[in-house]
Amino acid sequence: MKVKKRSASAKPLSTPSKRRKYLLSKVVREFAIDFLDLNLDNRSPDFRTENGTRDNHCIARLIFKHPQQTQTDHAPQGATGLTIDIQNNFAAATRAVPADLEIRPITYNGPHRLAIKTTIIPIRPGIGKQRNRTVKDFLEIFESEKIIPTGFRNANGYLVGCRDVMSQYVFQLEESRLLNAAAENYTDFNNNYGPTAADVRAHAVEHACFNDTYHYHYQQIPNINYTGPRIGLTSHEGLELLMSSGPQTEASS
Numbered sequence: 001m002k003v004k005k006r007s008a009s010a011k012p013l014s015t016p017s018k019r020r021k022y023l024l025s026k027v028v029r030e031f032a033i034d035f036l037d038l039n040l041d042n043r044s045p046d047f048r049t050e051n052g053t054r055d056n057h058c059i060a061r062l063i064f065k066h067p068q069q070t071q072t073d074h075a076p077q078g079a080t081g082l083t084i085d086i087q088n089n090f091a092a093a094t095r096a097v098p099a100d101l102e103i104r105p106i107t108y109n110g111p112h113r114l115a116i117k118t119t120i121i122p123i124r125p126g127i128g129k130q131r132n133r134t135v136k137d138f139l140e141i142f143e144s145e146k147i148i149p150t151g152f153r154n155a156n157g158y159l160v161g162c163r164d165v166m167s168q169y170v171f172q173l174e175e176s177r178l179l180n181a182a183a184e185n186y187t188d189f190n191n192n193y194g195p196t197a198a199d200v201r202a203h204a205v206e207h208a209c210f211n212d213t214y215h216y217h218y219q220q221i222p223n224i225n226y227t228g229p230r231i232g233l234t235s236h237e238g239l240e241l242l243m244s245s246g247p248q249t250e251a252s253s
Helices: 016-024 135-144 160-177 183-190
Strands: 029-038 056-064 081-087 096-098 101-106 115-121 150-155 157-159 241-243
Touching: 029 081, 029 135, 029 160, 029 183, 056 160, 081 135, 081 160, 115 183, 135 160, 135 183, 157 183, 160 183
Parallel strands: 101 241
Antiparallel strands: 029 056, 029 115, 056 081, 081 101, 096 150, 150 157
């Protein structure tokens, strides 16, 4: 019997550079911002800030056009997309707290399980052979536009700034003609979200910290309300882009 050849997509990728290139070349069909309500996580206490708002966190999410067919160092077979997040792995002893940019594979479709609000922003097609937008297109903006290094601002013991970083990210993607963002996509950043309409409260975007040494051209985005001082980030520790091989497997319930 003639042995059937394996398809090219099923072949193991032999080198780390090929495996990374495979992931970066994945075509993205959907871009979303998920506003997470961390109060819904039963592993966390029922937390409120001084003004009664819930403990929200903001992340970006990319969904692949086709699930990943090959196991790689950075994502498992069957991965459906990536989440893009900033996380603090440092003690909050200073006014400006460095953050890691974390890129994690996901194996579910739809919003994160803790998402209380999701904003889907249309992807703008490219031209000709570059019509499809890839993971690389969405990730390289962080470095090419100098959004990173970045960090949280310590506001009386609360780390704030994730909405500022993610809204700047959306703005730079729009400026680079990767997204078709509308005014309402930006005004969504102006709220703190909970499980009911009564829990939604106007909450101005707290300034994050950006490294002025890298000359990030910070944008006061129309339709976004801001609060708090702008503080420069001076520490460079832990600011590398982290690509985790451990997938997030929990979709929204």
